Amino acid sequence: MNLLYMKNASRCVSLFSLMISGIVTARAQEKPKTDTVPVTVTQPQEMRTNIRTADTTIRRLIEDLQKVADSDRQNSSAIQGLLQGKEIDNLTKYELIKNNLINASETYYLLNKKIIDLKSRTTTNNLDVFITALNNPESKELGFSFSDRIVELVEKIVLKGNADKGEKNGKIVESTKSIINSPIFQSFTSLTPPLAIANSVMNFLHSVSVNNKQINQKTLQEFEKELNKYVVYYTALNDANQKFEFGLNFNKDQLTLLQDNLYDHLMFTASALKFQLPQRGNKPIGETMNDFFLDFKKEKVVDFFGQLETKYSKGKRIDYELLLRENPNLKEVNNQLEDLILQTKRFENLYNEYFTLLDSYYSKVNSSLKIAQDNGLAAQNIIDSKQAEFRNLKNEAVADIQASINIKELYNNTDKVKYRYRIF
Structure with missing residues (x-):
């Protein structure tokens, strides 16, 4: 700026010297005044032309000087504007990052809070109770006890209604009941007990038939046919439960992976904000994150930027460029916020996937109940009642999860993060 000013000043001096020279030349050509009687003298054409030329030169010099002055003012304003624009740009960058x-x-x-919440949602207590009741061989939720039905089929088909006649028949009935009441089957927590019981009873009867001529192949086939009506129902119920459990476990694994990624991203951000990083050690990721969030709070991040502004203050002005x-690292952290938003989108997908799993589970359980009705295991009014009960339990589970996780809260927060604006 000083160099520009010196050049303009030099130019002004040169122009001014030229103007003075022109004035002197013009004055030298004028005739001195005398007290004699005026005599009319006709000036030569060349002299009149020189005087007009001098006047024009002076006028042009004055105009040029004015242009130089105007140019100086414009250049000065432009330079000040650039400097001010740079300062505003740094302020804008800082405010965006902050x-x-x-x-x-x-x-x-x-995000961490909602990941932990969804991971804990393997199912709901009411749904567990409902499915466990259907799975229990002793339960009469559908109007029958599977354990009782097996004994009835053995007495009716295998023993031809002669269960109380003969010691052998009595032992067959007692052995069947012993298999059903085995602690091994009663300790099962999945839907396999009815299927395991049915398989064990069939194996037992096949072994008995070797030495008991009254139990022939035709009798066993008839017994197996009736037993399979129950087996098909329990198999469908078991399939629904296993697929739901597998889906939930996969969902949980994905949530754990997401939480690990969130931890890594958070550590980079926390480091740039001068927070003391947690020592994870052998603790579960959820516990580590919960402990860290006791210190890493929004209020403390606000305090960090307040201290930063105080440090770089010069009088009433903050030197944003130096800051x-x-x-x-503040720029780099800001530029990586898109990864954080993508993690929230991943959580949203897993959250929606949970309801997809629940819908599929609901459909499969209803299908298994329909099988029970079609096979004549339970009356239609009982099946309709159970399907309605299961539908209500499923809707309650959905409402409970939606209220607990409150996905809209996460949406509203991420909308405040202007992650598409990168700072360089």
Whole structure:
């Protein structure tokens, strides 16, 4: 700016010297006044032309000087504008980074909280009770006890109604009951007990038939045919339960992986904000994250930026250019916030997947109940009642999960993070 000013000043001096020279030349050509009687003298054409030329030169010099002065003012304004624009640009960058990281600190907390909540939702207590009751061989939820039905089929088909006649027949009935009441089957927690019992009873009867001529192949086939009506129902119920359990476990594994990624991302951000990083050790990721969020809070992130502004204050002005230059990690953290938003999108997908699993489970359980009705195991009014009960339990589970996780809270928070704006 000083160099430009010196050049313009030099130009002004040169023009001014030229103007003075022109004035002197014009004055030298004028006739001195005398007290004699005026005599009319006709000036030569060349002299009149020189005078007009001098006047024009002076006028042009004055105009040029004015242009130089105007140019100086314009250049000075432009330079000041550039300097001010640079300052505004640094301020804008800083404010964007500051607001993004303050809002992101809450995003980290909310996402971790909701991951833990969804991971714990393997199912609901009411649904567990409902399915366990259907699975229990002793239960009469559908109007029959599977254990009792097996004994009835053995007495009716295998023993031809002669269960109380003969010691052998009595032992067959007692052995069948012993298999059904085996602690091994009663300790099962999945839907396999009815299927395991049916398989064990069939194996037992086949072994008995070797030495008992009254139990022939035709009798066993007839017994197996009736037993399979129950087996098909329990197999469908078991398939529904296993697929739901597998889906939940896969969903849980994906949530754990997401939480690990969130931890890594949070550690980078926390480091840039000068937080003391947690020592994970052998603790579960959820416990480590919960402990860290006792210190990593939105209020403390606000305090961090307040201290930063105080450090780089010069009088009433903050040197944003120096602040950004000496804290380059802030730019990098800001530019990686898109990864955090993508993690929230991944959580949203897993959250929706949970309801997809629940819908599929509901459909499969209803199908198994329909099999029980079609096979004549239970009356239609009982099946309709159970399907309605299961539908209500499923809707309650959905409402409970939606209220607990409150996905909209996460949406509203991530909308505040302007992750698409990168700072360089």
